[in-house]
Amino acid sequence: TFPLESGEGDIKVFTTRPDTVFGVTFMTLAPEHPLVESLISGKPNEAEARAFIERTHNMDRIDRQSDSLEKEGVFTGSYCLNPFTGRQVPIWLGNFVLAEYGTGAVMAVPAHDERDYAFATKYDIDIVQTIGPADDPHGVDLSAQAYTGDGVVVNSAQGDLDINGMGKDEAKVTMIGWLEAKGAGRGAVTYRLRAWLFSRQ
Secondary structure, three states, X not given: OEEEOOOOOEEOOOOOOHHHHHXXXXXXXXXXXXXXXXXXXXXXXXXXXXXXXXXXXXXXXXXXXXXXXXXXXXXXXXXXXXOOOOOEEEEEEEXXXXXXXXXXXXXXXXXXXXXXXXXHHHOOOOOOOOEEOOOOOOOOOOOOOOOOOOOEEOOOEEOOEEOOOOEHHHHHHHHHHHHHHHOOOOOOOOOOOOOHHHHHO
């Protein structure tokens, strides 16, 4: 759960990578997300956001899930807070996020996800490394692409929580336990069921 900076609600996400939450540098919502109206209302780029929403609504749903889709977005003018660090996280709308998939919100970790990396470099958003190879965890070059391999955790300590040096699996368990203890999240199993016809093809 990422609380809104305004104090008026929060954004819930589902992630398979709680070990990378220290690397979240932006949030991407589906244009249809129920919070969007309150997030863009009265903001300097409200008109641009509304035009983007209208354009996205006119796109085919299947096209929006395509890997070949050019990923586009617009900043809402609002922020949420990282539950681990308390840092401001800008909230964007993305044409590739669907309201009915997960929670309609994607926590973006551009250092370790190719789609998030492309979006972050396109819109000049920070990229923060949180995983690196065990033999040289700080030696990752993020100037040209995301690091999607396994390794150990880096840059991930705040207050009573320090997962630096842990492997991915240990870090996941530790992060979920911390979130549950703080009432800021919980472990869950989620299934994605694709249309049977497309699965057969």
